Amino acid sequence: MTSEKRNANMIIAKAGGNASQNAYNCKVSIPKTWADKLGVSANDKSLSLEFDGNSIVIKKA
Numbered sequence: 001m002t003s004e005k006r007n008a009n010m011i012i013a014k015a016g017g018n019a020s021q022n023a024y025n026c027k028v029s030i031p032k033t034w035a036d037k038l039g040v041s042a043n044d045k046s047l048s049l050e051f052d053g054n055s056i057v058i059k060k061a
Contacts, residue, residue, distance in 0.1 A: 006031065030058075 008028055015023035038060045040047070046061035 004034075 008030075011027040011029070013025050013027075015025050035041075038047075038058075040060065048059045048061040050057040050059070
């Protein structure tokens with residue numbers, strides 16, 4: 001399988017509800033084709049995230 005790279009920006013927004021005044025939510029969108037290849041759907045969207053201090057790996061849970 002060949003790897004595909006894309007550049008993205010993190011979506012950062014103030015957290016709502018009872019979160020502290022300095023709390024933020026951070027999100028990154030991935031292309032739908034990648035989600036499809038992972039087998040992620042609206043009914044089956046569980047993911048496993050792994051962070052080693054330098055990179056994040058996203059896998060289907």
